[in-house]
Amino acid sequence: MRDHEPITIEEFNGLWRRGEIDSTPPDHFSDCNNIQFIQSGFKSRDGINIYADFPNIVRMYTFIQETGSSLLILDDQGNIYDSGSPTPLIPVLSITGMLDFGYVSIAGRAYLSPNDGVKGLVNEVVYVYDGDGTAARPAAGAAPIDAEGALAAANSGTAGNVEAGIHVFAAVYETSSGFLSSYGPDTLPTVTADGTKKVDISNIPVSLSAAVTKVHIVATKAINPLLWDGNTRGYQFFFIPGAEVNNGTTTLTVNFYDAELLEDASYLEDLFEEIPAGAFLSTYRGRMIVGATFDNISVDYVSAQGEPEAINQVDGLLIIPLDGIALTFAQEFRDVLYTGKPARTYAYVDNGDVPSSWQVTVLDQGFGASLHGIATVIDSGGVNLDYLIMVNYSGIVLFNGTFIDPELTWKINDLWIGINKDDYNRIQILNDTILEVIYVVLPDGTMLIGDYTMELSAKEIKWSPWSFPTPIDTIAFIDNNTLLLGSTGNP
Amino acid sequence: MNIENGSFGIFTEDYGPRIYAPDFSTLVGDVSAQSSTGARIANGRFLTIDNSGNLNIYNTNIVSIYNEAITPASPLFIRASATKFYILSDDGFQNWTLEIRDENGAVDSTIPNIFTGINVGSFDVTDNDTILYYFEDSSLDTIKRYDIPGLAPLPDFITYATYEAQNILVLPDETVMISWSVAADEGIHYSSAAVILHSMSGTYLRHLALDVDRSSLGFWAIINASTSSNYYTFAGGGAINLTTELDGHVVNSFFVMAESSVVVNDDSGVYSLVPSKRNDTLSTSGQVAIPNSYTILYLTGDE
Numbered sequence: 001m002r003d004h005e006p007i008t009i010e011e012f013n014g015l016w017r018r019g020e021i022d023s024t025p026p027d028h029f030s031d032c033n034n035i036q037f038i039q040s041g042f043k044s045r046d047g048i049n050i051y052a053d054f055p056n057i058v059r060m061y062t063f064i065q066e067t068g069s070s071l072l073i074l075d076d077q078g079n080i081y082d083s084g085s086p087t088p089l090i091p092v093l094s095i096t097g098m099l100d101f102g103y104v105s106i107a108g109r110a111y112l113s114p115n116d117g118v119k120g121l122v123n124e125v126v127y128v129y130d131g132d133g134t135a136a137r138p139a140a141g142a143a144p145i146d147a148e149g150a151l152a153a154a155n156s157g158t159a160g161n162v163e164a165g166i167h168v169f170a171a172v173y174e175t176s177s178g179f180l181s182s183y184g185p186d187t188l189p190t191v192t193a194d195g196t197k198k199v200d201i202s203n204i205p206v207s208l209s210a211a212v213t214k215v216h217i218v219a220t221k222a223i224n225p226l227l228w229d230g231n232t233r234g235y236q237f238f239f240i241p242g243a244e245v246n247n248g249t250t251t252l253t254v255n256f257y258d259a260e261l262l263e264d265a266s267y268l269e270d271l272f273e274e275i276p277a278g279a280f281l282s283t284y285r286g287r288m289i290v291g292a293t294f295d296n297i298s299v300d301y302v303s304a305q306g307e308p309e310a311i312n313q314v315d316g317l318l319i320i321p322l323d324g325i326a327l328t329f330a331q332e333f334r335d336v337l338y339t340g341k342p343a344r345t346y347a348y349v350d351n352g353d354v355p356s357s358w359q360v361t362v363l364d365q366g367f368g369a370s371l372h373g374i375a376t377v378i379d380s381g382g383v384n385l386d387y388l389i390m391v392n393y394s395g396i397v398l399f400n401g402t403f404i405d406p407e408l409t410w411k412i413n414d415l416w417i418g419i420n421k422d423d424y425n426r427i428q429i430l431n432d433t434i435l436e437v438i439y440v441v442l443p444d445g446t447m448l449i450g451d452y453t454m455e456l457s458a459k460e461i462k463w464s465p466w467s468f469p470t471p472i473d474t475i476a477f478i479d480n481n482t483l484l485l486g487s488t489g490n491p
Numbered sequence: 492m493n494i495e496n497g498s499f500g501i502f503t504e505d506y507g508p509r510i511y512a513p514d515f516s517t518l519v520g521d522v523s524a525q526s527s528t529g530a531r532i533a534n535g536r537f538l539t540i541d542n543s544g545n546l547n548i549y550n551t552n553i554v555s556i557y558n559e560a561i562t563p564a565s566p567l568f569i570r571a572s573a574t575k576f577y578i579l580s581d582d583g584f585q586n587w588t589l590e591i592r593d594e595n596g597a598v599d600s601t602i603p604n605i606f607t608g609i610n611v612g613s614f615d616v617t618d619n620d621t622i623l624y625y626f627e628d629s630s631l632d633t634i635k636r637y638d639i640p641g642l643a644p645l646p647d648f649i650t651y652a653t654y655e656a657q658n659i660l661v662l663p664d665e666t667v668m669i670s671w672s673v674a675a676d677e678g679i680h681y682s683s684a685a686v687i688l689h690s691m692s693g694t695y696l697r698h699l700a701l702d703v704d705r706s707s708l709g710f711w712a713i714i715n716a717s718t719s720s721n722y723y724t725f726a727g728g729g730a731i732n733l734t735t736e737l738d739g740h741v742v743n744s745f746f747v748m749a750e751s752s753v754v755v756n757d758d759s760g761v762y763s764l765v766p767s768k769r770n771d772t773l774s775t776s777g778q779v780a781i782p783n784s785y786t787i788l789y790l791t792g793d794e
Contacts, residue, residue, distance in 0.1 A: 012786070021789055030789035034781055044784040047768030052761040055552055056754075060761065071761065083761075087595060090556055469771055469779050470758035482763055489759025489775070 012042050014451065014462030017412040028411070035464045037451040045466055048485060052083055057486035059474045061103045063110050065131050069478055072110060074101055076488055080112060085133030092129050093136040097121055100425070104281035106288060106308045109177055112136055113277045113290060117371065117425045119326050120277030120293040128177050128309065137211055140309040142273045144171045144184035144215070149205030149250060153189040160198030160255040165222025167191050168232045171205050172268060173247070174214040179309040182268045183218055188232035192225065198255040206248050217243035218265040221258040239263040267304060270314045275301065279371060282330040284337040285350050289330045291339065297326035300339055302355035315354035320346055328425070329369040333388055334401065340368040342392050342424055367403040368392050370424040375431035375438065378481045389438065391427050396440070398456065408450060410458040419443060428474055432481045439483060445471025494519065494553060496750035497703045500537060502527050503740035508539060510553065510748070520775070522553055527743040530571035533705060535749030536594050538569055538576040548596050551748070552755050557596030568611065573618040573663065575599065579611060587611060589623070602642065615661040624648060624659050624667060631655035634669060649685045660699035670696030700746045
């Protein structure tokens with residue numbers, strides 16, 4: 001040991017896996033496993049304990065409601081459970097072949113999208129779960145049909161204000177989740193008003209669906225009989241103020257001036273009655289987004305604002321440049337919608353018009369995000385105040401409107417590029433902003449943690465692989481930042 | 492746990508239910524806290540009440556789908572029809588209450604004071620939830636009946652003088668298997684009109700359960716002999732010794748399990764990361780060491 005000069009290591013800065021082994025800086029580990037970092041040092045990682053007795057877990061999300069939070073858990077048989085349900089191990093949704101599911105919470109309800117990890121399942125739809133343990137049902141809903149009630153309208157015997165001319169009437173179903181269906185039934189009645197009467201509505205359709213709670217009556221303004229072309233669906237419909245009944249009530253008398261018909265109902269006509277399932281769900285300015293459906297892997301379907309289940313089939317969509325690769329994400333950030341694929345990112349801004357009119361900006365043709373590759377921040381959602389953390393083929397990258405180079409995984413680049421690109425949809429990332437740790441599930445059932453207590457940067461983040469006696473397939477936070485790990489187990 | 496069709500759920504004096512592979516070759520695992528009785532309905536769900544007073548209903552994957560803390564009375568019997576669970580309990584003063592619950596644990600109905608002033612030895616009900624068969628400790632030679640929807644006693648089913656009933660099993664076709672003892676050990680299979688259809692003798696049939704497919708004759712019997720047990724299939728006819736797994740454990744009751752719809756992988760589940768916990772606790776393996784914690788520094792001159 002003569003002439004040996006001792007090296008003082010004051011900080012252990014985690015795993016280094018870039019280049020030849022002899023390029024490992026002395027304050028980094030050329031290899032390590034199952035350690036977590038403490039002030040100026042490290043220790044063995046914390047242990048795990050049984051949190052809930054659900055079998056064979058492949059995906060889970062935190063479902064936050066007014067009364068608390070629970071877990072939505074998918075097993076390998078296509079069953080989704082709600083851990084907070086009164087009957088937690090009775091599935092709220094069971095779909096054969098569901099290998100993964102998209103999820104978003106809106107107004108205390110969970111929207112669930114069965115998929116195979118790449119795109120929505122064929123002939124499957126988005127479901128809505130009320131969070132009370134009852135089975136999830138298909139989101140949206142069908143319009144009234146003649147078989148449910150041949151809607152009729154006639155001038156009332158009582159005096160009223162319905163303006164002279166031809167009025168067309170229709171019915172709209174409202175579901176328990178607030179969805180307003182397209183209007184119906186198939187045959188729409190007309191009334192030629194003389195300007196002095198109310199209108200009696202009868203045979204209001206009755207939906208057999210338990211989800212339908214109310215029926216609204218909509219009408220056109222007065223149409224000049226000389227201009228009437230007989231096409232009952234060729235005119236603009238409006239909601240009649242106060243013209244709603246509980247589902248099951250078949251009569252109603254309405255009275256209105258045309259000037260009171262302010263709320264346009266025309267947008268209801270082309271709504272999806274069932275929303276096709278996609279690979280992911282997201283939100284943007286009060287709209288729900290469904291991306292990568294079975295038939296349209298490069299399309300984001302975008303709902304009406306404040307009506308997550310109201311998606312127009314004609315103009316409620318964003319068509320991303322087609323390249324045969326399925327969309328993997330859509331994320332709101334600073335009032336801009338970013339959407340794309342693992343190596344593509346596009347930006348849209350809501351211009352107040354229908355989504356199909358929004359202009360696309362090609363943001364990056366090298367960086368994007370994988371399916372579960374936008375870090376969920378504690379148990380609340382995807383976005384932090386200042387940045388997103390996104391997983392893509394290049395590594396784990398900070399995004400603040402542009403991708404920040406170098407990537408956070410720069411020090412462990414050799415480890416990262418060893419991941420098979422076909423398995424990126426199995427990577428999941430969470431960001432604990434309280435403890436300042438990033439947790440990443442890798443496709444091989446191990447994890448990667450990045451401690452950024454020093455700084456969230458490629459230089460200062462400290463990485464360590466974690467392994468467990470059972471493979472880890474999915475992670476979630478509950479109670480702010482308690483890390484939960486889901487395992488399919490060992491067959 | 493990997494549950495095979497026809498596995499056995501065994502309640503013993505020490506455990507319950509313990510799950511055994513169909514040939515008893517393997518103890519697959521223990522389900523929950525100790526409980527001495529339970530029963531299975533046709534869809535495979537089974538109900539137990541553990542010794543701490545927790546009522547649990549399990550699905551075929553041996554996952555609890557319903558839990559309720561109750562005040563267990565003693566003695567307590569649990570039986571099942573095709574779709575209902577029946578819990579018969581005594582308040583300690585020979586006032587018996589029958590509670591009927593559905594497959595999800597909801598109480599369908601309760602019949603208070605269905606029997607008073609007696610000690611019930613055992614009971615079972617028909618699959619159509621209409622007739623309850625039972626016997627009293629004070630008149631073990633007589634099998635009695637009760638009209639459940641009518642809330643009224645029915646004429647006695649059968650009296651077998653000098654014999655003492657050990658257990659009752661009502662089969663799906665409404666025929667009835669009674670295990671008798673004392674004068675001789677016999678198992679007798681009766682029609683619903685109390686006509687003897689089959690019988691076997693020479694065995695001491697303590698506990699009876701339907702076979703997995705609930706077929707009329709395909710039931711199993713557990714034979715107690717103090718500290719060890721045998722099982723017997725009436726349809727197959729041959730007695731088979733249990734493995735030594737049950738030696739030292741007196742069987743209290745048992746049921747035959749329907750096939751699990753999901754093979755539950757070992758150690759699958761939801762885990763939480765627990766600060767400062769120094770080991771991993773897994774759903775199947777239990778407490779194990781955190782695997783392989785290490786670091787390697789590469790310093791100049793290491794070559």
